[in-house]
Amino acid sequence: MSTLEEVLARARGLIGRWEDEDCGTVTVKDFCRYAAAIDDVDYIRRARAQESAGAAVEAPALFLASTMSWEDGPAEAELRPDGLTARESPCTQGLPVRQVHGGQSVRLSRAPLAGSRVTASRAVTSVERKHGRSGDFVLLGLTTRFTSADGDELTAVDETIVVLAAVPEGAAS
Template sequence: MSALDEVLSRARGLIDRWEDEDCGTMAVKEFCRYAAAVDDVDYLRRARAREAAGEPVEAPPLFLAATMSWEDGPAEEELQPDGLAFREAPCTQGLPVRQVHGGQAVRLSRAPIAGTRVTASRAVTSAERKHGRSGDFVLLGFSTRFTSPDGTELTAVDETIVVLDALTKGTSA
């Protein structure tokens, strides 16, 4: 069985099996770190002023969708050859493959407020083997739904990951 066949088999076994991750309680500090990373100085000023005034502080619009993980990053020796952590590379662990982001659709329903506990629910939604000019690949579809404790959807992210065979030495992308 090829590496791509194995990815496809693993993914198909996970379709519609939702896994929840507790993202923790959102904090103004996290919102501001994100805003600083995207150079949103206006958000930083507004958020800190609202916090100082004791007013609710909403997260920046793409905060939830842009966060890859809620944990500290893995040690370097725990990264795959393509630089991804194993948890960010579902269905590909230990296989000679590489991944390319194939696109993302984000639905912003309601911004989380600092002090809100958020849950991320993620599932594989599709898995297809395809053939293109550069050869075979697998398209994996994922959905992530971010919700508040009462079940209200805050943000939804649907994304596609393209899985390709690993490059052999001496081959360029």
């Protein structure tokens, strides 16, 4: 079985299987770190003023959709050659592949408030083998739904990952 056929088989077996990840309780500090990363100084000032006044603080609009992981991050040695972690590489663990992001669509329902517990539920939603100018590849469709403790959807992200066979060592890229 070829590498891409293995990705197809694994993905087909995972379609519709949702995996939950407890993202923990989001904080003003988390929101401000994100705002600093996107250079939104005005958000930081507003959020800190609201926090000081005892008011509820909403996350920046794309905070949940932009967070790739809720952990501290892996050691560099645990990253795949394409820079992704195993969690960000469904259906490809241990296979000689490379991946690129094929785009995403984000649905914003409501922003989480600081102090809210958030859960991310993720599933493979589609898989398709394609052929292009550079050869065969697989398109993985993924959906991540972020929900509050009461189960209400906060944000949903539909994304496409392009999976290609790895370039053999020594081959021209």
